[in-house]
Amino acid sequence: MASDQGKSSNMVGLAAMAAIQGQSIPETGTTTFRPPFVPIPIETYHGHHAKTHWRPVKRLPLELEHRSLQAALGEYGGWLRPGWYGDGDVMSRVNHEALTIRNRAGIFDGSPLGKIEVMGPDAEAFLDFVFYNTISTLKVGNIRYGFMLTEGGIVMDDGVVARIGPNQFLISCSSSHVDSVRGHLEAWRQDGNNPDKLFIHDLTLNFATVTVTGPEARAVLSALHLGIDLSTDAFPHMTFKAGRLGAEWVRISRVSFTGEASYEISIRARCALTLWRAAIDAGSALGAEPVGIEAISILRAEKGYVIIGKDTDGETMPHDLGFDIPRTRKRVAFIGDRSLHTDKANSSQRKSLVGLLACAGEAAFETGAHVISSDEDKRSIGYVTSSYDSPYLGHPIALAMMEGGATLFGTTVQVWHRNESRQASVCSPCFYDPDGERLYA
Amino acid sequence: MRNDNHKWPPVKPLHEFSTEALELGEVLLTPIELKSQTLISGPKVLAQMDAPLIGWPDIVVANRYTLCLRRDRIVCVDTVVSSQPALLDSLKYTIQEPFSGWDETLEQAISDVSDTYSVFDLSGANILDVLQHGAELSTQTPSRSVLRLLFGFEVMLYRVNQPGCVRVHIPTPRLFSLIEHLQDAALSSRRIKRLHP
Numbered sequence: 266m267a268s269d270q271g272k273s274s275n276m277v278g279l280a281a282m283a284a285i286q287g288q289s290i291p292e293t294g295t296t297t298f299r300p301p302f303v304p305i306p307i308e309t310y311h312g313h314h315a316k317t318h319w320r321p322v323k324r325l326p327l328e329l330e331h332r333s334l335q336a337a338l339g340e341y342g343g344w345l346r347p348g349w350y351g352d353g354d355v356m357s358r359v360n361h362e363a364l365t366i367r368n369r370a371g372i373f374d375g376s377p378l379g380k381i382e383v384m385g386p387d388a389e390a391f392l393d394f395v396f397y398n399t400i401s402t403l404k405v406g407n408i409r410y411g412f413m414l415t416e417g418g419i420v421m422d423d424g425v426v427a428r429i430g431p432n433q434f435l436i437s438c439s440s441s442h443v444d445s446v447r448g449h450l451e452a453w454r455q456d457g458n459n460p461d462k463l464f465i466h467d468l469t470l471n472f473a474t475v476t477v478t479g480p481e482a483r484a485v486l487s488a489l490h491l492g493i494d495l496s497t498d499a500f501p502h503m504t505f506k507a508g509r510l511g512a513e514w515v516r517i518s519r520v521s522f523t524g525e526a527s528y529e530i531s532i533r534a535r536c537a538l539t540l541w542r543a544a545i546d547a548g549s550a551l552g553a554e555p556v557g558i559e560a561i562s563i564l565r566a567e568k569g570y571v572i573i574g575k576d577t578d579g580e581t582m583p584h585d586l587g588f589d590i591p592r593t594r595k596r597v598a599f600i601g602d603r604s605l606h607t608d609k610a611n612s613s614q615r616k617s618l619v620g621l622l623a624c625a626g627e628a629a630f631e632t633g634a635h636v637i638s639s640d641e642d643k644r645s646i647g648y649v650t651s652s653y654d655s656p657y658l659g660h661p662i663a664l665a666m667m668e669g670g671a672t673l674f675g676t677t678v679q680v681w682h683r684n685e686s687r688q689a690s691v692c693s694p695c696f697y698d699p700d701g702e703r704l705y706a
Numbered sequence: 707m708r709n710d711n712h713k714w715p716p717v718k719p720l721h722e723f724s725t726e727a728l729e730l731g732e733v734l735l736t737p738i739e740l741k742s743q744t745l746i747s748g749p750k751v752l753a754q755m756d757a758p759l760i761g762w763p764d765i766v767v768a769n770r771y772t773l774c775l776r777r778d779r780i781v782c783v784d785t786v787v788s789s790q791p792a793l794l795d796s797l798k799y800t801i802q803e804p805f806s807g808w809d810e811t812l813e814q815a816i817s818d819v820s821d822t823y824s825v826f827d828l829s830g831a832n833i834l835d836v837l838q839h840g841a842e843l844s845t846q847t848p849s850r851s852v853l854r855l856l857f858g859f860e861v862m863l864y865r866v867n868q869p870g871c872v873r874v875h876i877p878t879p880r881l882f883s884l885i886e887h888l889q890d891a892a893l894s895s896r897r898i899k900r901l902h903p
Contacts, residue, residue: 314858317714318887323879324717332716337709344879345714348707355707384747384808384815432808460778461749464815468806470877471822534821534878559707 270299326473326537327374334555341558342441344377349557360656362560366523367657370479371556372544375529376537379424379438380469381447387462388432394599395453396426397583397591403428408503408520412583413438413446414601418610420581422446423573425520427505437518437529439573443469453600472516473537475544478527480703481551486528488547491515502526502705510540523561524568524697526706563653566664569694571618576650576664582610585617585666587694616647617670620694621663621680627687629654629661634682636667636689649680655696662696663689717882731892733830735885738873740825741784748814751780762852763845765865766873773852773862773875781819781862781875823862823875828888832895833872837863839891845869857887 275296283293311319322345325331331338336347337355349358365371383392392400398411408427415421422445424438438446447467454463477485483495491508493500500506505518513536521527532540545555562572571577571586582605584592592605604610623630629652636647647667654661667673673691680689698704729735752759755772759780773781806817828836837843840857852862861884862875876884 318857318883321880321883322714323877324882325879328717332711337711338714339708339710345710348709355709359707382806382815382817384806386808388808430807432810433806461813464747464778464808466745466747466806466815466817466819468817468819468822470879471817471819 271296323377325374325376326534327376327541330538330541331374331555336555336557342377342439343444344440346377347374347555347557348559350555356654359557359559359563362554362556363563363656365552365554366479366525366556366560366564368480369551370477370481370485370548370553371523371560372485372541372548372553373476373478373556373558373561374541375440375474375476376472376534377440377443377469378474378529379436379440379443379446380467380472380474380531381436381438381443381450382429382466382468383434383436383450383463384432384466385463386432387459388434390597391454391458391463392426392434392436393597394458395450397588397595397599397601399591399595399597400426400428400434405430406504406506408505408518410503412586412588413449414583414599414605416600416604418582418601418604418607419579420573420577420583420586421449423571425503425518427518437520442573443467471534472531473534473540474529474531475537475540476527476529477544477548477553478521478523479525479553480706481548481553482526482528484551485544485548485553486517486530488550489530489543491517491530493517497706510536510543513539515540521704522570523564524570525564525703562651563655564657564697566651566653567655567658567662567697569618569620569664569696571664572651576618576666578666580616581666582615584610585615585670587618587671614668615670616666616668618694619647619665619667619670619673620692620696621649621665621678621689622692623661623663624688625660627661630663630680630687630689631682634680636665637679637681637686638668639678645681646678658696664694667691730828730885730889731836731896733828733833733836733888733892733895735888736827736829738785738825738827740820742782742818743784743820743823743825743875744782745779745817745819746782746814747779748812749778751778751814754812754814755780755782757782760852760864761850762848762854762863763865765867765869767867773864774850775853775862776851822877824878824881825873825875827866827871827873829868829871831870833870835895835898836888836891837872839894840887857884857891859884 279290283290286293322340323343331347334350336350338345339348351358389401396411397414403409405428408425410425412420413422422438422442427435429435450465454460486495493506493508502519508515513532516531518529630649632649632652634649635645638644638646647665649663649665652663676691677688679686757770757772758768759772759774760766761774769785771783808815841854852864854861854863859880866873
């Protein structure tokens, strides 16, 4: 019966029974019909939630500007965002943008990046509680990378925290996780904490963010005349500053998702176009170009930066990603703490993040391909989470979650996909600038 | 990895909404330019505001008023786009840049959210009929909060100047989807009215 209440199957059954009896259906008899007696299109039930109304995407302040630049727009984390720019072969465009960032600079619309402020006298202690990492030691003006965990110790989001003042912090979580992170913070604010001394304001939509990333990024920012000292000593990686673009206030955060020196410039949303065009104009003389999210995705994989939910799954704990210190040394309680010390968390069979290299001349592995054990069982011991043909490195790279993790660096494993088995070398997940010379430049 | 440009029609430039009223069936949509919207949270914030505190189905008649979101959260609205002192001046703040911070004395978290929300008025004889297509809404059911789910979007919704005029604050990235919903609802409401006058 199920969803059609027998309207399809019942008629077929009745017709079959009538045929066996050599009678018509009315002569054979019918079962008792249940409403709806007349078929009703499923469309009737969805009400106003149809087509683009079913799950409407959020629109960027710069959407029309991106369209004028021939951006290919797609849904990324609930937002309609540029995947790449320009016509022609998609991978050629994406690779061109990736190389532009590595060689010169890319200009990227990062407006959906989370901007959630936590304020109040208990804000510091609260962030120590909701983050895996210690946040209370963060100095004003500095930024720290960190994970948020579920009570089960599973990584639910990664992002950076900036300390704006003694009682004011800014959480820049993943673009696609803003709503869930805000809900998570609000739930814990009201449960186990004093809600009168701690407040959470989601300001993500109030600001547009333009990211300039690449070896020429500092020169591009210099041409914007933001009124701040951009030298490495005055403005090192993982710090932020306030400046002005003309008469408008901007906040510039030196954080990176590409492995290159990067600056995220945030301005009130109504001024997004002013900032974007200023960056494009300043960058054009230096060979900088607008870049989409697909190129950024390649570069972050080259650097070994994970996307939570793509390179992690519902079992991934922070030590699986190489972040083990807070688990063993953090003294104050935090969400997920207890779960990080269970037998399961300590198991040697846990899957952890590694890099995979294909044999010379071979194509990139398929995302989702299985890593197969070398014993007789030939069981899956992991899988490829991200795989790209790196235009800068000149060969394919892949990230994978697999049992054994770092202990298998330098060994060879079999990667299986659709009845094809290929060899892969296990290596560090960081394929690019492992010492961070370009990142900290 | 695909190009979905064709699936999502381009958004209209905001200034088109900011300079003209749009007719949606028999409902008139008028974009509103506010001077400022300021989100303030604090344990005593409801008692600390001098401006009228607005819930549902209150009717705003002041130029400066306070929208109640929940027991410890409000949005201060200043409608006067001029050089007049803003409501927040009395709280020693002048929102000349996107201010955000914690006030130790008042025990308030304060953030400028003027660029978060787009604001418009809906007016017409059957405005509640139209809104009821996307929200459970009745003037017989009061609420201290102006927060509502309207067609699935979280909005601030209250009445201004007269019973037939409703003001909506919607996060700007959702503005165009909401207007599409309202257009459909207004047309549907008009059809129903013709069938059942």
